[in-house]
Amino acid sequence: MDALRLPVRLKRPFCAALPKSRAVHLHRNGSTTLPFGETVRSVSTSTSELQTSIGTPLVPYRNEEGGYTLPREARVRIVPASPSYFTGRPNFTDHLLSLQDLLRRNELLPTVPPGQAPRTAWRTLTEYKEGVSEPVKSAGYTKILSILNRLNHINPSLMPSEVREVIETYKRKVSPFDNVPNPHALDSWGRGLGVGRRKTASARAWVVEGEGEVIVNGKSLSEMFGRIHDRESAVFALKATERLDRYNIWALVKGGGTTGQAEALTLAVAKALLIHEPGLKPALRRAGVITRDARKVERKKPGKLKARKMPAWVKR
């Protein structure tokens, strides 16, 4: 390294070697060495303000009495508020960096298995963009979300408080997952009430423990439904779980046609049965009776004969 050292005269010393006392003046003439043992040449190539200030004398701004010889506005510099200034999205970049940093510090904590973390609704991209008021892209926000999800998987018993606080700030204000329906219960007579809909029919079914009697709108099942398929549909929840002889059904159904009414009953009976035996839910789900069939008759549109049928096209 010594071989590379060149005796170069400087306009101004670099004040690395400033002693604790005010011995700057001692260094004000002649060549000097940088703290890493190198001499330096002035690098001025053009006349920008910065380049003129490289290699110029030090400017004293205090006088002997300790007062200021320069006003404050002459001493200040204007600098970026964030080191991510030139990314064009400083807030977003700073958030990403701080989250990466947080994850790096807590990466080795044990985690819960995938999918078993507390269910959390993060801010949406739109909400986040409003918060930072920067053009953040979806891909960029996905990076933030993946880090948050990873942090959320830290074992709750070992979750550091700093992580918990950061996770809180990225949560949506109102979590949709907190909104759970009230659990249904049997009434004082031991009846479970279920409501079901299909097409335009809607049914209410009261299910009680009994011997398998079914009354729909005051009629028996065979009086109510002519088709055997419909009769089977109406009590399919009991049939699929082999409980036809253990419950009585008293139901009201209105609107729609026979198929609609029968399948509205299916759903109503299944829901009422679930109040009695919640453990049957997987079995009923597999039997296909606790899913609301959302299909309805599609409305007719102007310019068409039916919902979608086009009138025949004739030349001229």
Next chain:
Amino acid sequence: MISRRLILRQGRRALSQPFNTQYRAYTRVQTSTRDNAGLEGENEVDAVKQFFERQSAALAASQPSASPTQSNEVDVKDAEDTGDTANYYHLARHQKKSNTQFGSAQDPFYKPRELITNPPKPEDITLELLLASQSHLGHKTSLWNPANSRYIFGIRDGIHIISLEVTAAFLRRAAKLVSAVTEAGGLVLFVGTRAGQDRCVVKAAELSGGCHLFERWTPGGITNGTHILGQCKTKVVDEHEQELPGYQNQLSQRAALKPDLVVCLNPLENYVLLHECALDNIPTIGIIDTDANPAWVTYPIPANDDSLRCVQVIGGVLGRAGEAGKQRRLAAAKEGYLTYQPKQQLKKPTFADLAQEKLHVEADLPPALPPAPTPASHASSDGEHLVQ
């Protein structure tokens, strides 16, 4: 419809699935109605409970001092819910800590993390360091740019070998430049947009008090700064780098900032940035591999830009150089001297300015999002303390 689906399941799938999978749900439904169904299950639960009790007793005996301090952090209720994870974790850490003193010491060896957490200083530049970090490896000879011939030492195995003496000299020159610029209060922008260069670039910017860029450069950031960076905030600092309030009104009317020096770790992908710098007379430093055009940058550093280790060494050295310059500036300010030319560019803030800014800050509350990372948090950005 429903019956058909059930028959399908019974008929076709019954052949392909084993009995247990198919009828597990059915048997579960049956057992749930039985009165004596839970007997076997309860025995199992008891066995697990006894196991955990035995484990925690053993843990308490083997963990003399660490447990009381640790237990403050742990939520007791959660610990019960999730079994003994927390206890096992603290036990494992305790064992690791007490066992690290045994075995042979293997030092010194290459620790990749250290190039980020504690980068080398300019005085640490040696040919050995450069060689170890593969900075001499160039590209296939057919890919070369002849303008680099003066930096090339020779050919080996069909690739160009960069002269490490030149690399060292040019790196030292660049380090002096960076430290001179930061000393004079200049703004250095560190750019490394290849995968894996982000941490090195962020660290260098943090050390030197400059800026970083590890994603795509938005074209026009310099030549069309008002439009591209108009929304990005600036601040006013005094000679001790203390932020001064009351200038936001004046700052919002000023043009966007431009870097005073750009350090580019991968010039090949950043032609637009370098071109904008050239248009605006902003000096640039760049790592020039044997296939790059050295005329794209003002101060080339001939080295291997494809090796992450080499890039981290160079970025770290330049960051350290910037840090040294910054410290010289702050030291001079403490002694009562400015290292940059004073100029009256702002007006003194009025009382109304100060009041308005305070109101503005209060209107922003509560903070919508967490604050930007502090330098202190970056400095300790490592999972190492957890390992040890």
